[in-house]
Amino acid sequence: MTPFQFTSIARRLIGVLTVSVVAALPVTASAAEAARSVKLQVNGMVCAFCAQGIEKRLKALPAAGPIFIDLRNKVVAIEQRPGQTLDAERVANEVRESGYEVVATEAVAATVAQIRTETRAANPGR
Numbered sequence: 001m002t003p004f005q006f007t008s009i010a011r012r013l014i015g016v017l018t019v020s021v022v023a024a025l026p027v028t029a030s031a032a033e034a035a036r037s038v039k040l041q042v043n044g045m046v047c048a049f050c051a052q053g054i055e056k057r058l059k060a061l062p063a064a065g066p067i068f069i070d071l072r073n074k075v076v077a078i079e080q081r082p083g084q085t086l087d088a089e090r091v092a093n094e095v096r097e098s099g100y101e102v103v104a105t106e107a108v109a110a111t112v113a114q115i116r117t118e119t120r121a122a123n124p125g126r
């Protein structure tokens with residue numbers, strides 16, 4: 001192996017490692033990365049009408065983008081529209097005012113599509 005070949009292989013390896021480290025980072029937003037979605041843990045949602053009521057209420061927020069509600073995992077997530085900001089506490093209050101108990105509120109960097117995938121993978125049920 002020439003020194004050139006070695007360098008080239010080493011560079012490729014470093015590239016692969018960097019990608020894996022970035023992919024393994026948690027999705028909770030830090031000060032350095034922008035929050036994209038608000039994720040809530042909600043008690044009291046028991047049927048499709050509960051989900052519909054919450055969805056309708058959240059959709060009315062001016063910055064509302066995609067919404068994900070999972071009854072089994074008690075998750076409500078809403079993504080902000082590009083260029084807009086969702087206030088996590090305001091989202092939590094909308095859900096509370098709909099009659100449900102919010103037990104955790106989190107601003108996360110993940111999209112709603114990512115939250116949906118993670119939530120279902122963590123507890124697919126059935």
Ligand SMILES: [Cu+2]
Nearest residue numbers: 046047049050
């Ligand atoms: Cu219901």
